[in-house]
Amino acid sequence: MLKTLLASVDGMVYRRRLDPDWTMEFVSSGCVRVTGHHPGDLLFNNRVAYGELVIADDRMWVREAIACAVSEFRSFDLEYRITHCDGSTRWVWERGTGISDEHGRPIAIEGLVQDITKRKHAEHALREAERRYHGLFDNAIEGIFRTTLDGHFVDANPALAHIYGYDSAEELLVSFLNVGTQLYVEKQRREEFVSIMSARGSVTGFESQVYRKSGEIIWISENARAVFAEDGTPIGYEGTVEDITERRHYQVRIEHQANYDTLTGLANRALLQDRLQQALLTAASSGRRVAVAFVDLDRFKFINDSLGHHVGDELLKAVAARLKSCVRDCDTVARLGGDEFVLLINGHTGPEYVRQLMEKMLAAVAQPWVIEQGEFLVSCSIGVALHPDDGAEALTLLKHADSAMYRAKDNGRSNFQFFTHELNALMTEQLELETHLRRALERNQFVLRYQPRVHLATGQIVGAEALLRWRIPQRGTVPPMRFISLAEETGLIVPIGKWVLQTACAQNKAWQDAGLPPIVVSVNVSPRQFRHESLVHVVAEVLQSTGLQPRFLELELTESMVMDDAPKLVAMLDELKELGVKIAVDDFGTGYSSLSYLKRFPVDRLKVDRSFVENMTTEADDATIVRTIIALGHNLGLKVVAEGVETAQQARALRAYQCDEAQGFLFARAVSSYTLPKLITRSIPGRRV
Ligand code: C2E
Ligand code: MG
Ligand code: MG
Numbered sequence: 072m073l074k075t076l077l078a079s080v081d082g083m084v085y086r087r088r089l090d091p092d093w094t095m096e097f098v099s100s101g102c103v104r105v106t107g108h109h110p111g112d113l114l115f116n117n118r119v120a121y122g123e124l125v126i127a128d129d130r131m132w133v134r135e136a137i138a139c140a141v142s143e144f145r146s147f148d149l150e151y152r153i154t155h156c157d158g159s160t161r162w163v164w165e166r167g168t169g170i171s172d173e174h175g176r177p178i179a180i181e182g183l184v185q186d187i188t189k190r191k192h193a194e195h196a197l198r199e200a201e202r203r204y205h206g207l208f209d210n211a212i213e214g215i216f217r218t219t220l221d222g223h224f225v226d227a228n229p230a231l232a233h234i235y236g237y238d239s240a241e242e243l244l245v246s247f248l249n250v251g252t253q254l255y256v257e258k259q260r261r262e263e264f265v266s267i268m269s270a271r272g273s274v275t276g277f278e279s280q281v282y283r284k285s286g287e288i289i290w291i292s293e294n295a296r297a298v299f300a301e302d303g304t305p306i307g308y309e310g311t312v313e314d315i316t317e318r319r320h321y322q323v324r325i326e327h328q329a330n331y332d333t334l335t336g337l338a339n340r341a342l343l344q345d346r347l348q349q350a351l352l353t354a355a356s357s358g359r360r361v362a363v364a365f366v367d368l369d370r371f372k373f374i375n376d377s378l379g380h381h382v383g384d385e386l387l388k389a390v391a392a393r394l395k396s397c398v399r400d401c402d403t404v405a406r407l408g409g410d411e412f413v414l415l416i417n418g419h420t421g422p423e424y425v426r427q428l429m430e431k432m433l434a435a436v437a438q439p440w441v442i443e444q445g446e447f448l449v450s451c452s453i454g455v456a457l458h459p460d461d462g463a464e465a466l467t468l469l470k471h472a473d474s475a476m477y478r479a480k481d482n483g484r485s486n487f488q489f490f491t492h493e494l495n496a497l498m499t500e501q502l503e504l505e506t507h508l509r510r511a512l513e514r515n516q517f518v519l520r521y522q523p524r525v526h527l528a529t530g531q532i533v534g535a536e537a538l539l540r541w542r543i544p545q546r547g548t549v550p551p552m553r554f555i556s557l558a559e560e561t562g563l564i565v566p567i568g569k570w571v572l573q574t575a576c577a578q579n580k581a582w583q584d585a586g587l588p589p590i591v592v593s594v595n596v597s598p599r600q601f602r603h604e605s606l607v608h609v610v611a612e613v614l615q616s617t618g619l620q621p622r623f624l625e626l627e628l629t630e631s632m633v634m635d636d637a638p639k640l641v642a643m644l645d646e647l648k649e650l651g652v653k654i655a656v657d658d659f660g661t662g663y664s665s666l667s668y669l670k671r672f673p674v675d676r677l678k679v680d681r682s683f684v685e686n687m688t689t690e691a692d693d694a695t696i697v698r699t700i701i702a703l704g705h706n707l708g709l710k711v712v713a714e715g716v717e718t719a720q721q722a723r724a725l726r727a728y729q730c731d732e733a734q735g736f737l738f739a740r741a742v743s744s745y746t747l748p749k750l751i752t753r754s755i756p757g758r759r760v
Contacts, residue, residue, distance in 0.1 A: 082185035107156025141169035214312035236283035453487035520741030621651030681715030
């Protein structure tokens with residue numbers, strides 16, 4: 072039984088003497104597997120001594136280790152190499168114990184020797200793999216990381232530390248508490264990373280901006296995959312990081328070069344085409360207006376040729392900056408090449424807006440240009456095409472703007488032309504009008520007409536509205552509708568308005584001094600005048616200088632004006648009220664009014680807009696509106712005036728609704744200051760119209 076047992080042991084069981092030859096007294100059959108020799112060959116050193124099988128390098132230390140263990144009565148446990156019968160070197164593991172005689176003197180060793188070559192090779196391969204892995208990990212150019220799910224680094228290589236600006240991987244590991252909040256510039260980036268991970272298990276080429284230790288921002292690209300525990304639950308992520316800052320910068324530069332002009336930094340032709348296409352697409356769906364302006368410098372060639380290309384380039388840059396300063400961010404200024412620029416004006420409000428913008432551009436470019444070589448005056452010619460009237464497509468618009476620009480050149484340069492002739496005509500007239508308007512005051516071209524306001528019940532004239540007329544020699548009278556808004560835009564309304572006030576008050580005082588029954592004169596005040604700080608001051612001054620009692624002056628303001636800036640206006644109206652002046656709301660019912668303002672504003676009179684009066688005898692709705700306004704006014708304690716009364720039928724209806732006063736062609740048109748007194752006198756003794 073012992074024999075079979077020994078035979079089945081994996082290895083060689085032995086007993087040997089403690090002599091220099093390790094003379095074997097017993098060797099089990101496992102000897103063949105371990106050494107390749109038959110047990111008989113080893114027994115009593117028949118053919119070989121076991122001690123000689125141990126390779127020379129190991130023989131000494133093994134012998135010493137065994138001697139030492141035996142002398143200390145310990146068992147030993149050793150790994151060493153022997154030479155196999157076939158000549159190969161084998162790793163063996165030996166475990167043995169010293170055996171003593173009855174006097175306690177060690178006489179032999181018993182133990183087991185096993186072949187562990189396979190295990191040794193496996194261990195070696197593993198160590199080798201580990202060494203190679205560490206080599207890769209430590210020497211890689213790419214950063215390598217492993218993080219937990221909640222964003223702690225558990226591993227990082229030196230390259231990663233280097234990319235993120237840390238001195239060592241260790242420093243990086245302790246510095247990061249949370250990759251999500253500390254690393255990414257865009258905070259939602261980590262969430263995106265995690266969501267791609269949970270969807271696909273890996274990310275590739277994931278590009279983000281991250282902070283380095285110094286706070287510097289760089290671009291990185293990550294490849295990573297999820298790491299799972301043995302039971303399949305995800306426990307973290309591992310992957311590589313590459314610093315792609317250079318590449319990104321290069322890309323941006325390339326993209327920029329593809330879309331922008333290198334000299335001026337403006338959009339180039341390609342980008343302009345893109346933007347124009349885009350603008351036309353949105354214009355079609357949103358109804359926004361698009362205009363294209365072609366700008367060409369006048370006599371650029373002259374400067375370029377006489378002062379050199381270098382100076383020419385500087386000029387182009389300066390012009391680019393000037394053009395750019397005139398437009399909004401949503402507009403595009405592009406350079407097509409040479410001295411040709413194109414402007415794309417997006418979502419503008421109409422030809423008038425474009426006209427003003429073009430004038431601003433002309434003026435900006437015309438500013439003297441001062442350089443080392445001296446001061447230069449540059450100008451440009453501009454051609455404008457409006458979408459959709461002048462073309463529905465990008466190319467057509469550009470072509471038409473271009474041809475309009477040539478007309479501007481023909482027109483003596485330094486001007487702009489619309490592609491459409493009607494617009495040009497309108498613009499010329501507008502321009503001319505503006506030039507005239509600037510001189511109208513000093514040339515005494517304004518006169519006032521007075522339209523009587525009648526007390527409906529008695530027919531007596533109780534007031535008159537001063538209406539402005541502008542007479543240009545050889546051109547006739549310009550109606551206020553055509554020039555008031557222009558005066559508003561140019562700010563000329565302020566001095567003109569002051570003149571109206573002055574004239575109307577002086578006239579009213581003159582009538583009173585001449586013995587006429589006193590009436591109230593109404594003066595229209597435009598929004599711009601109201602916004603001007605000095606209105607109260609001007610009114611007070613005019614009343615003072617003319618000597619007119621304030622209660623004989625009424626100011627008419629429109630609803631839209633009232634709504635604009637309520638708190639400031641209330642203060643202003645209160646001040647006017649304090650002066651003793653009356654206030655009327657003109658064209659009532661046409662604006663977007665809030666009825667609550669009527670309560671808050673110190674108003675005396677409502678003027679029902681002409682459009683309601685016009686149709687009140689034919690349209691039931693209009694009649695209702697007029698009646699309602701009258702009732703509303705009365706409830707608030709205000710007087711109500713109907714504007715534009717043209718028929719007796721209207722007057723009758725208004726009387727029936729108890730409207731207080733009326734104004735209109737039925738009673739009188741606006742008349743001169745000479746005619747009005749006659750109308751007043753005639754209206755006095757209860758004569759009904
Ligand atoms: P508004 O203040 O509503 O003036 C009334 C306008 O209606 C006047 O036109 C007047 O002639 C006209 N009108 C009066 N009765 C009738 C009628 O029965 N039928 C018709 N069809 N029209 C009638 P006008 O003089 O052309 O003035 C137009 C607007 O110009 C005025 O509207 C006012 O807003 C503005 N305006 C006139 N003078 C001045 C001024 O001195 N300063 C300011 N800021 N605006 C003024
Ligand atoms: Mg008025
Ligand atoms: Mg009116």
